[in-house]
Amino acid sequence: MSGQNLVERLSKRFGGKITGSNLDAIDPWIEVAPGGIAEVCEYLRDDAELRLNLLNCISGVDYFEADPKKAAKAGWEPHMEVVYHLSSTFNKHTLVLKVMLPRWKDDVEGELPEVQSVAGVFSTANWHEREVFDLCGVRFMGHPNLRRILCPEDWVGYPLRKDYEMPLEYHGIRGR
Amino acid sequence: MIGISPVSVSHYLLVGAVLFVTGAVCMATKRNALGVLMGVELVLNGANLNFVAFGSKYLRAESLGLDGQLIALFVIVLAAAEAAVALAIALNFYNNHATIDVDQANELKG
C-alpha cells in the first residue's frame, strides 16, 4: 500500500484525528492528534492488511531553542513531538506516527503536555511511555503506572528537554 | 558427689524430676502453642530418663533390664508422632486464626 493511500484511508476512517503527513522524508510519517493515537494504533495493529503488530519505539523530541537568534532560524515553533515507530512481523513493513504537542500544557510552565497512552494496545508501550515521561516530560493519559523509570523517583526535571539544567546537588552528591 | 558416692538411680530421677517439672510449668505458662509443645517434649524426656535409669545395669545391680530402654524407645517414637500431630494442629490453628496464642483458642467451633 503506498503512503498516499494509507494516509487517505486513515483520514477517511479517523477524520480529524489524522492531522498531517510527510511522505517525502527519509522515513515517511503520519501525524496523529494526541487524543486519537490509541485508536489509530489499535486499527493499524488489527487491520488485516497492515498488521503493524510490533511497536518498536516511542521517542520524545523536544523542539526548543533557548537562544533567540538561533530560534528565529530554526524554522519551527517550540513544540514537543512523540514519535511512534511501528513495524509488522508479518508483512515486514514499517510506519512512523507522530504526535505534536505543546511544550507545556496550555503554555503553563510545569504543566506536562498530555497524550493518550497506547499501553492498552501494545504492552511494550508501558515502559517506553514511562521512559518518555521520565526523560522528556510528557504525560500519557490512561497509562496504568506512569512513574519515572530510569531516573530516581525524586528526581527533579526532565533531562532530555532542551532547557533542562542539571541540578547542583542530589542527596549530597554534586551534580555540576 | 564426685568421688564420694557413685552415681545412682536417684540422681537420674532427680534430673528427670527437674525436666518433668520444667516441662509441666512450661506447658502451663507458655502462651505460644509451640512453647506448650516444647513443654510436652521436656516432660516426655524426663520420663524417658527415668526409664533408662531404671533399666541401666551400671546404676543398679537389679535393674529393670532391657525393658527400660525398650519403653524409652516407644516414648521417643510416640513423642515424634505427637509432635507431628501437635504441629499440624498448631499450624491449622494458625491458618484459621492468624495467631499462635493458645489463650485465643477459646472457642470450640473453630
Add this chain to the structure above:
Amino acid sequence: MLLAAFDWHALFFTFFALLTCGFAVAVLFSNNIVHMAFYLILSLGASAGLFFLAGAEFVGAMQLMIYVGGTLVLLIFGVMLTAQSRFISMETRSGEWVMAIIVGGSLLFLLATAALRVEDWRSGHPNPAKVGLAESKTTTQIGMGFTGVRVDKLDPDVVGSPLVPGMSGYLLPFVIVSVHLLVVLVGAAYMARTKRRATSTGAAA
C-alpha cells in the same frame, strides 16, 4: 593416687545433668520462641549424653536422631513458619508465673523426695566396675526384643536357654506403634494439607 580414684562417671554425669537441667530451665524462662527451641535442642542433646552414660547407647543415638534431628527440626520449622515478630516473644502473665512456680515447686519437691526416699535407688551399683562394656551393646537385643524374642532374658547358664521370668517380647506394641505412626502421618498430612480457596473473582465477590 587421687587420679585413679577419680570417678569419671560422676564427673560426666554432673556435667550432662547440669546442662540438661540448666537448659530446661532456660527453655522455661526464655520468652523468645526461637531461643526456647535452641535451648530445648541443647537440653535434649545433653540428656542423650546421660543416656550414653547409663549404658543405653542405642536409645541415646535414637534420642539424637529422632528427637533432636527429627522432631526438633520439625518444631523449628513450625516456629519459622509461624514466627511473625508479634509471636516470637509472648510474655507470660505474672499471675500465671506465680501459680506455675508454686505448683511446679511443690511437684518438684514431691518428686525429689520420692526419688531420694528409696534406699535401693539411692545407693549406686555396688561394684560398677564389674559391669562390662558389653552391657551397653544392646542394639541386637533391642532389635530382637521388638520382634518378640528376648535374648537378654535367656538364662545363659542353662543348656537349651529357657527364658527367665519377666516381661517378654514387644512385638505387639511394636506393631501397634507402627500403625499408630502411619495413622499419625496421614492425619498430620491431612490436617496441614493445602487449603484451596475459591478464586477471588467468583467467590469473594
Add this chain to the structure above:
Amino acid sequence: MATQVDDARIIEFDVRTDEMLVNMGPQHPSTHGVLRLVLRTDGEIVSEVEPHIGYLHRCAEKIGENLTPRQWIPYTDRMDYLAGMNMNLGWSLCVEKLIEHELPEKAKHLRVIIAEMGRLASHLVGMGAYGLDLGTFSPFLYAFRERERILDLFEEACGARLTYSYLTPGGATADLPNGWLQKCEAFLDQFEPVIQEYHALLTTNAIFIKRTANIGVMSGEMAVDYGCTGPVLRGSGVDYDLRRDGEDRYTELYDGYAFEVIVQRDGHYPKDHDYPAVPKETVLGDCWHRFYVRMLEVVQAIDLVRQAIDRYSTASGDWGVPIKLTHKLPKGEVYLETEAPRGQMGFYLVSDGSSIPWRVRARSSCFCNLSVTSELCRGCLIADVPAIVGSLDIVMGEIDR
C-alpha cells in the same frame, strides 16, 4: 478475635505465611549487573515481580545531543558492552542512512565478519552466564576461554577488547590486519567442534532441561506485544529476523549469504547442522527454547563468518573510510534497527542540519525484553526468577543507557 484474614490474592497456601517483599538486586549475583527485582513472595512462590532499572543510567541520549555522530560511537560501545561491535554497526548504519552514504563492497563484508563475530562473543557470554544463573560454573569459563580468542582477534583489528569503536559511519577505523582472516578461520575451526561440549553440559543436560523446560513460557503474540525481539522473539516461534526482514540498508549487507532464520517452523529448527534434538518436556517459548535459539545462532554465525571471509578476500573497494569527525548532517530524521545479538537495536537520529544531532534516541532490545519479566515470573518459584531473567539475556548497560 479469630481474625479471618482473607486476602483475595492468596488462592492457595499450605501455611499462612506473610507475604514477603524481597529485593533481588541491585547487588545480587544473578541479576546481570545492577538490576533490582522486587519480589513479592509467598514462601518460595513468587506472586509478583517488579523490575527496577536505571542504576546504570548515564543519559547517553543527552550526551549524543552534544557530540557529532562519530564522537558518539564510543558511547554506543558502552550500551551493550558485551556486543560493542553490533552497537557500533547500528549507529553507523543509522548515520549513513541520514547522509545517504554508500559503502564499498569490501566494507560490507567486513561488517558482516565483525558483526557476526560480535554475535558469537555475545552469545558465548549469554550462554555461560545462563549456566551460572542455573548454578553451574564451568560452562561460563569454557565460554570465556573461547570469547577471549574472539577478543584477541578484535584487539588485533582495532586495539580494544571491550569498547571497540571500530565500525564507524563511513566504514571502519582501519582495515583488518594481515593474516587476521587466517587466524579467524583457525579460531572457527577450533571452536566449531567445541560447541558439542556446551550442548553436553547445558543444552542436553537433564538437570538443565528440568530447570528450563516449560519455565517462563511466552507465546509468540505475547512476545510481539511486549516488543521482545531477537532470540527471545524467535524462541517463541516468531519468524522475524532483521538480517532478512529489516530495511534494505541493513539487509543488503547480507545479500547473497546463505542463512536461515533460526526459528522453530513446523515443529523443527533449520536442519542445516547437526543439532541436538529438542527434548519432549519443552514448550515453544520457554527458557530452554530461548537458550537453544542462541546456541543455534552461534553455529549460524560461524557459518556466516566463513562465508563473509570468502567474500571479503575477493571483494572490490576498500574497508570504507570513516566520514569526517565534523561531517555536516543533512536536515531530517531517520530511524534504523539492526539485529544485534540481544534483539533489535534501533537508533533514531534527528538532525537540524548542523554536524551535531538535534536528538539521538537508542531503542534498546533488552529494555523491551526485560519489560516482560513481571508477566513471565508471576507464580513461579524463586529459583525460576534467575532462570527466566537469565534466559532473556539482558545487559544493564543497554537497558539503562
Add this chain to the structure above:
Amino acid sequence: MAEFFHTTCHLPAPLAYLLAAIIACVLIIHVVAVGALIFIWLERKVSGRIQDRLGPTRVGGAFGWLQTLADGIKLIAKEDITPKDADAMLFKLAPYVGFAASYCAYIALPFSDGWVAQHMNTAVFFILAVLGIEVFSPILAGYSSGSKWSLFGAMREAAQVVSYEVPLGMCVVVPCMICGTLNLVTIGNMQAGSFTNWLAFNDPFTFIIACVYFTCATASVNRAPFDLAEAESELVAGFHTEYSGLRWSFFFMAEYGSMFLVSGLAAILFFGGWHGPIPIAEPIAGVLVVVVEPLVNIGRYLLGFIARDIGKVTDGAVAIQIANLMGCLNFLLKGTIGVTVMMWVRWTLPRLRIDQVMTTCLKYCVPIAAFGFVGALFWQVFEVPTLNDLPSPIGINRSVAHESWVVEADREREIRAQAVTPSPADLPGESVGSFDSAAVDSLVMKGGAR
C-alpha cells in the same frame, strides 16, 4: 590406645583414658580443620582443572598449596560483622553448632582397624544422628541473620535435610543388615580380602544402594547440585549471607568435614573401608617390619625408660600397626576420592530447584532405596551366592561369620569368663550378635576401669 597406655606404659586407667582422649581429640580436629584446609585447596585445584585453568599456583610454592592458609589468615583478620537485625546470640553460636556436630561425628568414625576415637557399638547410627544435628547450624544461622535470603536458605535446608535423612537411613541400613552389626569397625573388617568382598559388589542391589547413598549423602551435606541452602544465583549466599570472617569459615570447615565424613562412611559401608582392592597390606607390613626393625629397637630402647613393658611389644604387633597405618592411608584415599567425586559433580552440573530436590528425594531416592533394601534382603535370606563366596587368598568369609553369631557370642562369653571374675549373677545378658573382637579385647581392661 587407652589399652596400650594402660597395659604397656602402666599409666593409671583414668590417666590412660585422658591421654587417649586428648590424642584422639587432637587427631580428629586435625582431620576436620587441616582436612578442610586441604580439601578447599583441592577443590580449587580440581575446579581449576575442570574449568581448563590452573587454580592457585603461587602461594607456598609450586601448587599453591598454602593458598587456603593465606585465605584463613585473611579470614581471621577480617572484621566480624553482626547485622543490626540479627539475633546476636544465635547468630554468633550457629557456626559453632555445625562445626561441633561435624566434629563430634568423627568420634565414631574408624580410620583403620581399631583406629577409632570411641569404639561404639552403634557407630553408624551415631554418625547419622550427629550429622542430623548439623542441620541446626544453617537453620539457626538463617533464622538469626535477620535477612530474608538467609531465612529462605534456612527453610530450604530444613526441608531438604529432613527429607534426605529418610533414604540415607534406608541405604545405610543395608550394609548393617548384611553384616549384622552397627559397628563400623566390624563392618569394615568383614570386607577384608580382595575387592570382591566389598559390600558394594555383594549383589546388584547393594551397588544400587551405594549409588543412592552417595546421592543422598551429597544432598545431606549440601553439595551441588543440592546446594540450595546457599544457592548463590538465587539466594545470594543463602544462610551464610550475613557472615564474615572466621565465623563464615567455620561453616566451610563444617561442610568439608561432613563431606569427608559421608565419603568415609561410604568407603566403610560399601567400598571395603581400610582394605585395599588387593589384600597385600599385611604381607607388605610383614616385610616392612623387618626393614624398620632397627628403628623399632631404638624406639623400644628409648621408650623403655618411660615404660618398661614397651619391650614386650612384639614384632607381630608392630606389623599389625604398620598394616593399620597403610589401611588408614587407604581409607583416607578412598574418602578423598569420594570428596573429589563430589567436587567433580559440583563443577559439572547445574543446580536443581527446591521442588525438584524434594521430588528427587521422595519420588526417586526413597523408592529406589526401598527397592534396593528389599532386594538385598531377599538376596541374604535366600542365600544367593555373592562375590564374597569366591575363594579368597586372604580374608574372612562374611557368610560364615554371619551365621556364626552364636558362636561368636560364645567366644565372647569365654573371654569374659577368663577376664572378669566369673560371677554368673553379674552376667545376665550377653552381647549377642556382636562379633566385635577388638571391642571384646578391650573389654577386659575397660571393665576393670569401671
